Amino acid sequence: MDDSALQLWLALVRLLHKIGRRSAGNLAEFDITPAQFDVLYQLGHSEGLTQQMLADRLLVTRGNVSALLDRMQAQGLLQRHPNPDDARSYILALTEQGRTLLERILPSHLALMTAAFASLAPSEQARLRSTLEFLEHTLE
Numbered sequence: 001m002d003d004s005a006l007q008l009w010l011a012l013v014r015l016l017h018k019i020g021r022r023s024a025g026n027l028a029e030f031d032i033t034p035a036q037f038d039v040l041y042q043l044g045h046s047e048g049l050t051q052q053m054l055a056d057r058l059l060v061t062r063g064n065v066s067a068l069l070d071r072m073q074a075q076g077l078l079q080r081h082p083n084p085d086d087a088r089s090y091i092l093a094l095t096e097q098g099r100t101l102l103e104r105i106l107p108s109h110l111a112l113m114t115a116a117f118a119s120l121a122p123s124e125q126a127r128l129r130s131t132l133e134f135l136e137h138t139l140e
Helices: 004-028 032-047 051-058 062-074 096-116 124-138
Strands: 078-082 084-094
Touching: 004 032, 004 096, 032 051, 032 062, 032 096, 051 062, 051 084, 062 078, 078 124, 084 096
Parallel strands: none
Antiparallel strands: 078 084
C-alpha cells in the first residue's frame, strides 16, 4: 500500500504545528492571538470587507468571526460601519489603534516567517506557495 499521501499530510501538519507555535509565541508578546492577527492583517490589506467576506478569508463560520470581532471591537481595534449596499451587514475597518498595533507587529512577525522559510531559495518559496495554493483550490 502506498501511504505517500498520508506521509505528506503528516509532514504538513508537523510543519504547521511548529510554525504555529513560533507564531503564537511572537504574537503573545503583543497580547493578541493568531486569529486576531489574521483579522488585523486581512483588514489592514483589504478595505471594505464585510463580516462574511472576512469569514470566507479566515475559513471560519460567520458566528465564530462575530464573537472574535466583538472582542476586538471592545478592545478598540476595529469598527463596524453599516453597509450602504446591504442593511443586513457591516463594513469592517481598523481603528487607528488597530492599525498601529498591526504596524508594530508586522516587522517582528515578518522576520520570524522569513527565518522560518530561509532554508528555501526565493524561487523554491514561490514554487511551494504556488503548489499549496493549487492544492487548496482543488480541495474546495
